[in-house]
Amino acid sequence: MATKQQFSSFADLLTGSDLPVLVDFYAEWCGPCRLMAQTFAQIAPQVKGRVKLVKINTEAYPQLAAQYQVQALPTLVVFRDGAVMARVEGALSGDQILQWLQTQGL
Template identity: 55%
Template sequence: MAIVIELSFYRSDRPMSVKKQFGSFDELLESSELPVLVDFYAPWCGPCQLMTGILDKVSEKMKDKVQIVKINTDNYPDLASQYKVYALPTLVLFKDGAPVDRVEGVIQADQLCDRIAIHA
């Protein structure tokens, strides 16, 4: 199943995001040379909106260490089920295509950076 993913990154000290299509979620994970932090969210989720600014800070601080990806669970419920996403937001860190860390709920940028650094 093709999947359209929002990729977040920093260019010239400002956050950017682009939408890119992949043949599958596994293709996305395999195509990244960096660990991939997946933000499972929904547009109607208030705490998910809080994570946007936090993820911008993480992206800026760790731009060469992690690729941040946002997945709208309303559009991809099967993917959310596959990774047992029952609460939003849920952040899953993948390294070499496998999940290595997980956070449910809002987390501060510094704490998230520390968790990512363990696997970067």
């Protein structure tokens, strides 16, 4: 299960992580995004210790959505050492996310 955490900045969250960070950019009004919340909860035990899962509400943080050129929801972005490593748009099943992460070497 995900827990809410506070960070002084998104950059601190990314650079302060020893693990790659998988960010789900979403909005509350987005139906497929709500499905992704369930999917994140399902895959969390399988990626624990390999990838950190983070959800960013684009309505609350529009500047992050603009900075990372999020044009469709949901958008998943993998960051490593603060830099974008990979991205995919649209809702995915848990198996699809795990397979996608595997193709990224994670």
